[in-house]
Amino acid sequence: MSLAQKYSQEIQAIFAKYPPEQKRSAIMSLLYLAQREEGYISQEAMKEIADMLEISVTEVAGVAGFYTLFHRQKEGKYRIQVCTDLPCALRGADSFLQELAQALGVRPGETTPDGRFTLEEVMCVGACHRAPVFQVQHGDTITFHENMSLEEALAVLKKLE
Amino acid sequence: MSKMVTLTIDGIKVTVPEGTLLVDAARQAGIHIPVFCYHPKLEPAGMCRMCLVEIGRPMIDRNTGQPILDENGQPKLQFLGKLETACTNTVSEGMVVFTQSEKARQGQKATVEFLLTSHPLDCPICDKGGECPLQDLTMAYGPAQSRFEYEDKIHLAKHVPLGDLIYLDRERCILCSRCIRFQAELVGEAVLTFDERGRSSQIVTVSDPPFDSVFSGNTTDICPVGALTTADFRFGARPWELKAAASICSQCAVGCNIVYNTRREARSDGRIVIKRVLPRQNEEVNDLWICDKGRFGYHYTESRARLTAPRAEGRPVSWEQALQKAAEGLRSASQKALIASGRLSNEDLYTLKRLADHLQMPAYLYTPIGGGEWVRRYGLSTGSDLSALGKGDAILVVASDLYEEAPLWYLRVRQAAERGAALIIAHPRTTRLERQAPHQYVLRYAYGDEGEIIERLRREAKIAQTLHEARNLVIFFGNEGMGLEQSESLAAACADLLVETGHAGRIHNGLIGVWPHPNAQGAWELGFQPIFDLQPLFETMDALYLVALDPFGDGWVRQNGRKPFLIVQDILETATVRQADVVLAACAYTEREGTFTSGERRVQRYYPAVPRYGDSRPDFAITAALGAKLGLNLEAQSAARLFQEIAGAFPAFKGLDYARLAETRPQWPPTGRADYPFSGTAQPNTQGMGKILSAVAEGTMTPLPPTMQKESLRPEEGTLLLVPIHRLFDAGSLLTPSALLHGRIGAPHIILHPKTAQEAGVTAGEKVLIEWEDRQAEALVKVEEHVPVGVGLVPRSMGIPLSRAARARLHLAERVR
Numbered sequence: 017m018s019l020a021q022k023y024s025q026e027i028q029a030i031f032a033k034y035p036p037e038q039k040r041s042a043i044m045s046l047l048y049l050a051q052r053e054e055g056y057i058s059q060e061a062m063k064e065i066a067d068m069l070e071i072s073v074t075e076v077a078g079v080a081g082f083y084t085l086f087h088r089q090k091e092g093k094y095r096i097q098v099c100t101d102l103p104c105a106l107r108g109a110d111s112f113l114q115e116l117a118q119a120l121g122v123r124p125g126e127t128t129p130d131g132r133f134t135l136e137e138v139m140c141v142g143a144c145h146r147a148p149v150f151q152v153q154h155g156d157t158i159t160f161h162e163n164m165s166l167e168e169a170l171a172v173l174k175k176l177e
Numbered sequence: 178m179s180k181m182v183t184l185t186i187d188g189i190k191v192t193v194p195e196g197t198l199l200v201d202a203a204r205q206a207g208i209h210i211p212v213f214c215y216h217p218k219l220e221p222a223g224m225c226r227m228c229l230v231e232i233g234r235p236m237i238d239r240n241t242g243q244p245i246l247d248e249n250g251q252p253k254l255q256f257l258g259k260l261e262t263a264c265t266n267t268v269s270e271g272m273v274v275f276t277q278s279e280k281a282r283q284g285q286k287a288t289v290e291f292l293l294t295s296h297p298l299d300c301p302i303c304d305k306g307g308e309c310p311l312q313d314l315t316m317a318y319g320p321a322q323s324r325f326e327y328e329d330k331i332h333l334a335k336h337v338p339l340g341d342l343i344y345l346d347r348e349r350c351i352l353c354s355r356c357i358r359f360q361a362e363l364v365g366e367a368v369l370t371f372d373e374r375g376r377s378s379q380i381v382t383v384s385d386p387p388f389d390s391v392f393s394g395n396t397t398d399i400c401p402v403g404a405l406t407t408a409d410f411r412f413g414a415r416p417w418e419l420k421a422a423a424s425i426c427s428q429c430a431v432g433c434n435i436v437y438n439t440r441r442e443a444r445s446d447g448r449i450v451i452k453r454v455l456p457r458q459n460e461e462v463n464d465l466w467i468c469d470k471g472r473f474g475y476h477y478t479e480s481r482a483r484l485t486a487p488r489a490e491g492r493p494v495s496w497e498q499a500l501q502k503a504a505e506g507l508r509s510a511s512q513k514a515l516i517a518s519g520r521l522s523n524e525d526l527y528t529l530k531r532l533a534d535h536l537q538m539p540a541y542l543y544t545p546i547g548g549g550e551w552v553r554r555y556g557l558s559t560g561s562d563l564s565a566l567g568k569g570d571a572i573l574v575v576a577s578d579l580y581e582e583a584p585l586w587y588l589r590v591r592q593a594a595e596r597g598a599a600l601i602i603a604h605p606r607t608t609r610l611e612r613q614a615p616h617q618y619v620l621r622y623a624y625g626d627e628g629e630i631i632e633r634l635r636r637e638a639k640i641a642q643t644l645h646e647a648r649n650l651v652i653f654f655g656n657e658g659m660g661l662e663q664s665e666s667l668a669a670a671c672a673d674l675l676v677e678t679g680h681a682g683r684i685h686n687g688l689i690g691v692w693p694h695p696n697a698q699g700a701w702e703l704g705f706q707p708i709f710d711l712q713p714l715f716e717t718m719d720a721l722y723l724v725a726l727d728p729f730g731d732g733w734v735r736q737n738g739r740k741p742f743l744i745v746q747d748i749l750e751t752a753t754v755r756q757a758d759v760v761l762a763a764c765a766y767t768e769r770e771g772t773f774t775s776g777e778r779r780v781q782r783y784y785p786a787v788p789r790y791g792d793s794r795p796d797f798a799i800t801a802a803l804g805a806k807l808g809l810n811l812e813a814q815s816a817a818r819l820f821q822e823i824a825g826a827f828p829a830f831k832g833l834d835y836a837r838l839a840e841t842r843p844q845w846p847p848t849g850r851a852d853y854p855f856s857g858t859a860q861p862n863t864q865g866m867g868k869i870l871s872a873v874a875e876g877t878m879t880p881l882p883p884t885m886q887k888e889s890l891r892p893e894e895g896t897l898l899l900v901p902i903h904r905l906f907d908a909g910s911l912l913t914p915s916a917l918l919h920g921r922i923g924a925p926h927i928i929l930h931p932k933t934a935q936e937a938g939v940t941a942g943e944k945v946l947i948e949w950e951d952r953q954a955e956a957l958v959k960v961e962e963h964v965p966v967g968v969g970l971v972p973r974s975m976g977i978p979l980s981r982a983a984r985a986r987l988h989l990a991e992r993v994r
Contacts, residue, residue, distance in 0.1 A: 062383070071367065077383045078370030 019050060019064055027068070040069045043079050047086055052156040056087040084138070085153065092127040092134035094176055095153040100137050103144035112148035113137060115166045133173065152176070184272035191268075199263040199274060200228055204847065204855060210276050211285060211314045212854055213292075213401040214353035215264035217846035218465065219362055222264075225292070225353050227314065229260035229284035235271040244271065260284040282318070289319035295331045296402070297348045305403030307416040310854035311351065333379070339369070340388030341920040342408050342469060343397065345380055350404035352378050356396035363466075365591060365613035366390045380404075386920070391584050391905055394472040398456065398465070399857035408917050409473050410453040414440055419452060422786035423864035425773050426454075426471040427520065427766055428911075430692040431585045432775030432867070433463040433471055436860040437767060437786035449787050451475055451767065456859040458848045459866050461562045462779065465848065465859035468584035470905050473915050475767070478787070480914035482750040484762035485791025496792070496802070503722075503759040504806035506742040507536060510720030513741075517705065517724040518543040519697030522771030523780065524819040525796035526696070526703050527826075528811055529724060532800055535809040541714075542705035543726040545973070545980070546656040546692055548668020549701025553829070555672040556698070556778045557687040558872035563589045563651065563777065565685055568597030571647035573674075575630055576667065577655025577691040580609040582903045583776070586653065586691070590614065599643045603630050605658060606970075607963040618643065624658040624900055624968060624982065625891030631670035650680040655691040658900045660981040661709050663889060682872055689776045693903065699774035702829060702870065715741060724796060725763070727751040727910060732978020746799060748790075749910050761803075764793035770816050771795075772838065774870065780830070781867030782838045829870040839865040890982045892967035897933065899949055899969050899985040907974035925977050926957040927987075928970040934960050937987045947971070949985035952978065 020027060030045040046068065050061035057080050066073040080086045087095075098113045113124060117135055120128055127134040143149045146162035150169065154176075161172050180195040184202065191206040198221060203210045213225040233254035235244040244252035252271055260281060263274070275281055293315065300306040333347035354371070357380065361367040368384040382388045397405045419438040426433040434457035441449045454475055456467040487499030494502075507513055515533040517526060519542065533540035542549070563586075566572065572590050579587035587610055594600040594614040602611050603620040611619055618640050622630055634640050644650060652671045656664035671688050672681070680686040692698060708714070711734045714721065720742040728734040730752035745757035748765050767786045774780050794802075801813035812819045817835040824830040841862050846852070849861040892898045906912065906921040913922070927947060929937070939945055941960040946953055947969070954977040964970055969987070971979050 059383075072384065074370045074381070074383050075361075075367045077381065078372065081370075081372035081381070082374050084374075 019046075019053065019061060020068065022053075023049060040071050040075075043069060043071075043076065047076075047080055047083075048156045051086060054090070055093065055155070056090050058088075058090075085158075093132050093154065094173075095134045095136055096150055096173070097136045097138040097141065097153060098124075098150040099139065099141045099143075099147065101140050101144075104147035104149065107144075107147035109148045112164065112166065112169075116150075116169055119166060119170060132176075182268045182270050182272075184268050184270070184274065186274045187276055193268055195268070197268050199230070199232070199266045199268055199272075201846075202268050203263065203274070203276060204852075208276060209851065209855070210263045211318055212264060213310060213314070213351060214355060215855075216355050216359075216399055217856060219355065219358045221262075222354055222358065223262045225351065226262065226288045227285060227292075227318075228263040229288065230263045230281050231256060231275040231278050232261045232263075232266060233273040233275075234269060285318045286320055289315050290323060290325075292351050293319065293323055294325045294329075295348065296351070297330065297332075297335075297346075299349075300403075302412075303349065303403035304406045304411050304413075305349075305400075308850075308853055308858055309403060310401035314854055331376070338387070338408075339380070339382050339405075340386055340393065341917060342473065343388055343393050344406050344408060344411055346404050346406070347379055349402045350380060351402055352380075353401055355399045355401065356380065356405060359396055359399060360390060360392070363592075364390055364392045364588065366392075369396075391468045391470065391580070392466065392588070394469050395456070395466045398859050401854060401857075407453070407472070414438075414442070414452045421455075421860065422767075422784050423457060423862075424767065424783040424786060425695065425781050426467060427695045427773070428468075428470045428474050429583045430519075430690065430695060430697060430776035431462065431583050432695065432773055432777075432779055432781050433467045433585055434459040434781070434862060434866070435467060435471060437475070439786055445479075450479060451787060458844055458859055458862045460564060460844045461866060462775070462781075463585045464564075464588075465846075465856060466585065466588065468905070469921075470584070470912070470918075473918055474912050476915040477749065477911045477913075478765040478767045478790075480749060482910070482914070483748060483765075483790050484750060484754070484760060484793060487762050487792075488757070488760035490758065496794070499759055499761060500799075500802050500806055503744045503761065503803055506720050506744060506758060507538075507722065507803075507807060510718070510742060512718045513538045513720040513722070514541060514714055514718055515539070515722045515724070516541045516543050516708065516711070516714075516726060516728075517700065518726040519692055519694030519700050520725040520766075521696060521700075521796055522766065522783075522816070523696065523699040523703065523774060523823060524771050524816045525724070525800065526700050526705065527819060527823050528797040528800045528804070529722075530703055530705065531811060532804045532807070532809060535804065536807065538722075540705050541708040542697065542700045543711075543728070544692065544694070544697055544700075544707060545661065545664075546690060546697075547661040547665030547707045547709075548654065548671075549690055549692075549698060549705075549707070551665075551668040551672040552688050552690045552698060552776070552778070553701050554873045555675050555681055555688045557651070557689065557869055558682070558684060558778070559869050560684045561687065561777065561869055562685065563593065566593040566596070566598045566649060566651065569647065570649040570651075570685070571599040571601060571643050573601045573603070573634070573644070573650065573652045573671075574610065575603045575652065575654045575671065576605075576627060576657045576659065576664070577653055578604070578608040578610070578657065578903065579653065579691065581905045582655060582691050582693070584905065586689075586776075590653070599647065601634070601640055601643065603634065605965055605968075623891060624898060624965065625889040627659050627663050627667055627889060630667065631674050634674070644674065644678050647678070647680070649683070649685040650675060650678060651685070651687060651689065653689045653691055655903070657902055658982055659889070661707055665707065687777075692776055695775070696773040698776055698778055699772075699780075702774055702778070702827065703823070712737070720744070722746070723753060723757075724800075727753045729753045729756055730910060731974065731980070733980050746796060748793065751910055761799050762791065762793040763796045763799060764789040768793070769795040771797075772816075772820060775867075778829075778870040779867045780833060780838060780870060782835060782865045784864060829873055831871065833868055833870075838867055840868075841866050890984065892965060894967070896967065897937070897969050897985045897987060898967060899927075899947065899971050899979055899983050901973045901979045901981065902970045904972040904975070907972060908976055909974040922975075924957050925954065925975045926959050926972070927977075928959045928961050928964050930964040930966045930968070931960050931962065932966050933964070933968070934958060939987060939989055944990040946988040946990045947977065947985050948988070949979065949983040954978065955990055 235252035337345040372381040600617040675681040718741040724746045746761035801811035804811040
């Protein structure tokens with residue numbers, strides 16, 4: 017079912033926020049919606065958003081491509097994003113990532129065979145002083161987990177449905 | 178008149194209108210500020226940082242609003258602590274700019290050094306080498322040596338096809354976004370964008386088909402590096418090996434100014450061949466742009482199907498024998514006629530008309546669109562310029578899909594609408610112009626109701642008011658859904674509208690026929706007559722002289738028993754040539770000189786680019802030789818002298834000659850070798866911008882629309898109405914020799930509304946058999962929303978010989994999974 021059919025009310029509410037001649041401004045909200053639905057933004061979703069906003073599908077792809085938290089490939093249900101920038105690395109984020117990868121049985125960038133987790137190495141998430149830190153992206157929510165040890169991290173992941 | 182501002186750039190006083198960008202002001206004063214991302218036809222982006230300069234602005238006393246003066250009584254200047262981009266700053270009074278100061282040079286040098294950190298420096302194999310802004314500006318502004326390690330360069334994909342026609346080299350790209358902005362701003366088709374961000378940024382297209390635009394080739398002209406190249410020219414030649422010949426595009430009636438780049442090469446058996454087509458600047462016609470049909474469609478001139486020598490009864494013969502035979506055929510025929518097409522030059526058509534008059538045979542024009550007589554009388558006149566249209570003016574486009582039929586007019590009209598001109602579109606379906614232009618009124622009518630369009634425009638209060646109040650009114654008319662008679666009536670009604678609204682006979686006002694051929698207007702001006710039905714001619718005449726047309730291949734005529742003596746003069750082996758008794762081999766227009774009259778009545782010269790093919794001759798020379806055998810003395814050598822005769826014989830051409838047509842006027846932006854970084858590789862115009870014909874004498878200004886001579890077909894419940902439409906890329910004999918366009922041409926198809934397809938029990942991609950009248954053809958089904966219900970759109974010249982609207986039946990030929 018298309019997004020427009022499934023979420024007609026929500027989409028109406030989104031469009032209500034912008035003047036009709038500026039409706040292309042609704043692109044971010046619609047991309048969130050599409051990503052919440054499938055965990056990533058499919059070609060079909062981009063086409064549909066383009067039609068709704070009366071812009072080209074290439075323009076939609078350009079916006080989706082600019083933001084690192086919009087994904088265009090189907091991956092795990094939960095995306096575990098570990099920051100390994102310099103300040104985090106100084107607090108052990110590098111080895112934390114390696115340990116976590118080992119525990120999950122994947123390499124950074126890969127998805128667990130059960131399709132639950134994708135482990136990603138990312139740039140700054142804004143919590144250098146509480147590294148090792150990771151965020152879990154799922155649907156349109158992101159949760160932070162700071163000062164993590166491997167055990168604590170695994171406990172967090174276990175609690176995820 | 179906007180306020181003028183005076184500033185000083187590198188010590189030179191410059192006075193320009195307020196709002197002028199600093200980079201433009203400098204260029205007007207002859208100062209080249211280096212740029213990559215800036216382009217005078219696009220909005221500034223400030224992305225590449227190449228145009229960094231020092232800008233000082235007079236300090237203003239806040240209390241008095243007056244400049245603060247120093248001890249010498251001069252205004253005190255305030256410099257920002259850093260360099261600024263000349264492409265995003267507009268001029269202001271008293272500004273002092275240094276483009277070559279130590280500090281500015283440092284900034285420019287650093288920018289080049291950064292751009293080169295990951296540039297592959299593969300100039301020796303790069304198509305842009307020799308005409309490359311990055312190469313030139315590196316020489317002029319860059320450091321001789323890089324401080325970065327060569328081994329640290331990031332390597333990226335070098336042969337990324339952006340569609341069939343354009344290739345992207347990702348590591349050469351400097352992310353200036355000129356191509357993205359050209360597509361989004363100028364064309365209104367945002368089919369290119371940046372993917373990712375920062376160092377990972379790259380140009381992508383996700384349209385279907387990729388890079389879905391008929392203007393794509395222009396991005397290679399404005400690309401300041403060798404990142405975008407055409408599939409046609411890449412690795413084909415080096416720019417410095419090429420010679421240039423000024424010409425006019427022959428693919429439609431716009432008359433875009435172009436340059437043929439040629440070279441003599443071993444791989445073409447030592448012949449001089451065309452290597453590429455570049456736009457030639459004419460701000461009154463095509464600016465710096467051409468469409469992809471014009472850029473890539475020239476290969477027919479070197480097709481294997483070219484006729485190299487005359488023939489009689491299927492065998493090659495000498496010119497003398499062929500002409501003798503043709504002359505005998507014409508002499509002995511009591512019923513005879515001449516049919517010629519708008520692919521011929523004015524000189525050819527004039528010569529043909531003289532011969533026809535001499536032999537007292539009618540001279541017909543081969544055209545699917547009628548009404549040229551009205552354009553002759555109510556078309557644009559001397560001094561008109563479509564680029565002058567804007568706020569307060571109105572443009573009416575009737576029954577024509579300009580994007581497909583005349584892309585540069587689409588661009589022109591869209592730009593005029595962006596400047597504020599009111600755009601009125603009357604069309605049976607949504608066209609691209611309707612989706613892409615602002616300030617528009619749309620009149621939707623049903624196929625078959627063409628006779629009422631103008632009357633309905635009059636009745637729509639808002640449209641009527643706009644038409645009446647418009648300072649200038651230009652009307653484009655086509656023939657979608659119409660036969661020749663209906664389009665002629667439409668033209669007459671449009672002319673009537675011009676008269677009624679008080680726009681007839683004025684500069685920047687008039688009627689434009691969207692002809693499919695480059696010189697159809699020339700034929701109308703020179704007295705050729707339309708012919709509504711060709712078939713009877715082929716059944717009743719004793720002899721026909723056919724020049725530059727293929728009625729058998731186009732399906733306009735079928736062989737029905739009796740056959741007249743056929744003299745066929747053409748450049749390619751066609752279905753009609755195969756029927757001929759005598760074949761006269763003409764040379765392509767690229768091999769000779771001549772003039773075309775565009776749809777806006779602009780007469781423009783083209784020049785020889787390559788030598789004649791085989792033993793072919795210019796059309797006018799052939800006709801003159803034929804005339805000599807029939808007792809008529811015609812100019813056979815000089816196109817220029819023929820044009821003089823035309824100017825003497827036809828009042829509209831009065832005062833024109835080859836020298837005047839070769840005149841140019843100063844144009845902005847500047848183009849040429851030194852301005853490749855500024856304007857791209859569009860070529861400067863040094864060989865003529867052409868002249869619009871003068872208005873035909875007053876007194877002929879009261880037309881009445883003739884009544885429709887034939888009943889029009891309308892869509893009806895439970896039936897299918899086939900309607901021929903024009904598509905830019907068709908399978909005509911002039912386009913199929915360009916192999917790289919085959920993907921764009923595609924297979925024969927019929928386009929249906931989803932509902933029509935459903936009722937017919939067919940789905941997209943299936944093959945159907947179309948039956949109409951006593952004919953049939955196979956086609957693939959395409960399903961698109963914009964088609965009216967009950968109508969099947971059939972592109973012309975795509976192998977389905979439908980010349981006018983007809984009722985049809987569809988049968989499933991093959992169910993494709």
